[in-house]
Structures are given as structure tokens and as C-alpha cells.
Amino acid sequence: TRTPVNVTVTGAAGQIGYALLFRIASGHLLGADVPVNLRLLEIPQGVKAAEGVAMELDDCAFPLLRDITITDQANVAFDGANVALLVGARPRTAGMERGDLLSANGGIFGPQGKAINAHAADDIKVLVVGNPANTNALIAQRNAPDVPAERFTAMTRLDHNRAVAQLAKKAGVTVEDVKKVTIWGNHSATQYPDLFHAEISGKAAFDAVGAEQSWVEDFFIPKVAKRGAEIIEVRGASSAASAANAAIDHVYTWVNGTPAGDWTSMGIVSDGSYGVPEGLISSFPVTTKDGKFEIVQGLELSEFDRARIDASVKELAEERDAVQELGLI
Numbered sequence: 001t002r003t004p005v006n007v008t009v010t011g012a013a014g015q016i017g018y019a020l021l022f023r024i025a026s027g028h029l030l031g032a033d034v035p036v037n038l039r040l041l042e043i044p045q046g047v048k049a050a051e052g053v054a055m056e057l058d059d060c061a062f063p064l065l066r067d068i069t070i071t072d073q074a075n076v077a078f079d080g081a082n083v084a085l086l087v088g089a090r091p092r093t094a095g096m097e098r099g100d101l102l103s104a105n106g107g108i109f110g111p112q113g114k115a116i117n118a119h120a121a122d123d124i125k126v127l128v129v130g131n132p133a134n135t136n137a138l139i140a141q142r143n144a145p146d147v148p149a150e151r152f153t154a155m156t157r158l159d160h161n162r163a164v165a166q167l168a169k170k171a172g173v174t175v176e177d178v179k180k181v182t183i184w185g186n187h188s189a190t191q192y193p194d195l196f197h198a199e200i201s202g203k204a205a206f207d208a209v210g211a212e213q214s215w216v217e218d219f220f221i222p223k224v225a226k227r228g229a230e231i232i233e234v235r236g237a238s239s240a241a242s243a244a245n246a247a248i249d250h251v252y253t254w255v256n257g258t259p260a261g262d263w264t265s266m267g268i269v270s271d272g273s274y275g276v277p278e279g280l281i282s283s284f285p286v287t288t289k290d291g292k293f294e295i296v297q298g299l300e301l302s303e304f305d306r307a308r309i310d311a312s313v314k315e316l317a318e319e320r321d322a323v324q325e326l327g328l329i
């Protein structure tokens, strides 16, 4: 039998946690034959609710779920972690300035990065979901100097999946016919969902959906980039099940590979590709294989692509400068 994989989830008692843990335990994160131990990290006020979730996990009698640890200590939660899903974060509350938001999150992701550095397994893979995801991932990564930088990633898979779904709907095809969609830049309203390099049933997506440039600019891009706000307005609560699903997809693809003829979107440490300054955690088109990923190279960028990517990357650079000034990295 296989050794269980240690999966750490922070913010385990939150709404994403509630949609995420049961799918990890049922084998959707890593594969249907991989046993898991769950390590749940919460703040002290969240521990009791996390215990309740763990009781429900027990009650599912999942064959792959071995052990559950619940703690408010990062050093315990990340001990021997092979995969870490950093979901818990400090949300922006009314009247909060960006600097306050970044420093509150620095107080979470700095110590968690240090705990990962000191205690995680050598093969640790980190996905940051908690917002502002890219910059939180940067803070954690910079606080974990002994861990290879590429092991820290930020989630733009929800945006990616949203873009795929919108294109499939517009073209009247199934989502499986939509390939090579890219989210570039920051997981924020400045992100650039790129359909110009995408394909639908083997044809250029732009032609396949019968699009006009105005549809791309006035409908498609804002629909994807502002979908989170739309969900809040309609559901009365922020995306949770779809965010959990995207986290599952992100890690599953990272570990098990992208299908031939397709790629995915991940926020990863830039190596300078496509003019994105080295070291920023920005979303790129990536292919994955054997637990490693590569940025898709050689895509030709139009002026429109370039301007959209630059605007989002500029925001990432400003966030990096702000956390640098705050002494968080």
C-alpha cells in the first residue's frame, strides 16, 4: 500500500474549506489510489468548527482518508507537509486600505512561509488561494528561502475555468472542446483572460465564437474578471464550491499533468518570460508533467495582449513594492 500524502489546509473551517476537504478525502486532489492525511490549520476561534468538520469527515468513512490533525499551530500543521493549500486569509473589510490588507496578510503568510521552510517535506507543493493570492504567495515564498521558489503558486484556475465555461457557452460546445485558454497576471480585476491563443474544436476561439473585438473587451473579459463580484451579488456569499473545485483542479493538474494539446493557468514565480519581471508571482499559460511545470513559450502577443498583460503586471509590481516597504519580504 502507498504511504499517505500529507495535505495541509489552512482556513479549514471556512466556506471553501467545507467544500474542499471532502473532495481531498475522496481522492480528487491527487488521485483515486492515493491515501491522504489531513492537517487542518485554523485560528483559535476556528478550531472548534474545524473539529466539527473533522467529525463529518469521519462520518463519510472515506477509504483513502487516514489521519486528521487539527491545530492552531503552523509548525504542527506544516510538519511533513507534501501539499499545502493556503486558504485562510484576512479579508478586506469596509474602510480597509490596501496597505492594511497587505500587512494583515503578511502577518499570516510570512509566518506560514517560515513554518513551511522549517517543517514541510522536501517535495512540498504550495497553492495559495487566500486573497490577495499572488502577493500572499510571494510573501510565503520569500519567507521560505530553502524551498525552491517554483513550489509556491497562486490560484488563477477559477478564473481559467470561468473563461472556459463562458467560451463553451458562447460557442455552443462542451467545455472539453475549449483548449489553450490563458489567464495572465494577477488574480484580481486587472487579470487578462486571453482567448486569442485559445482553440475551440481545433479552430481559433475568436472565430469559433463568431466574436467581435467589442464582445471580447466589453463582455468576455469583464465577465470573467468580475465573476467573483457577480457571484456575491447573486448568491449572497462569495464563490466557495467553485473555488474549492479550482484548487482541486490546480493541484491535480500540477501533480498529474496537462492533457496533450492543452495547457492551464497558474500563478507562478516569473522567470522573465513574456517580459514579466523575474520574481513576481504572475499567472501564465503552463504545461505540467511529472509534478513540474513549464511556461508555454513562443506565443505571439498583439498590442492588445501586451497592454492588458502589462497593466496587470504593473499592479503586481506595486503590490510587491508595497509589501517590500512594509518589510514583509
Ligand code: NAI
Pocket (backbone or CB within 6 Å): 010, 011, 012, 013, 014, 015, 016, 017, 041, 042, 043, 045, 046, 087, 088, 089, 090, 091, 108, 128, 129, 130, 131, 132, 133, 155, 156, 157, 158, 159, 187, 238, 239, 240, 243
Ligand atoms: P471564510 O472566511 O469562509 O474562511 C476563511 C477561514 O480562514 C476562516 O475559518 C478563518 O478562521 C480562517 N483563517 C483566517 N486566518 C487564518 C490563519 N492565519 N490561519 C489559519 N486559518 C485562518 O473564507 P472563504 O470563503 O473560505 O475564502 C477564503 C479565502 O479565499 C479568501 O481570502 C477569499 O478571498 C479567497 N478566495 C480566492 C479565490 C481565488 O480564485 N484565488 C476564489 C475565492 C475565494
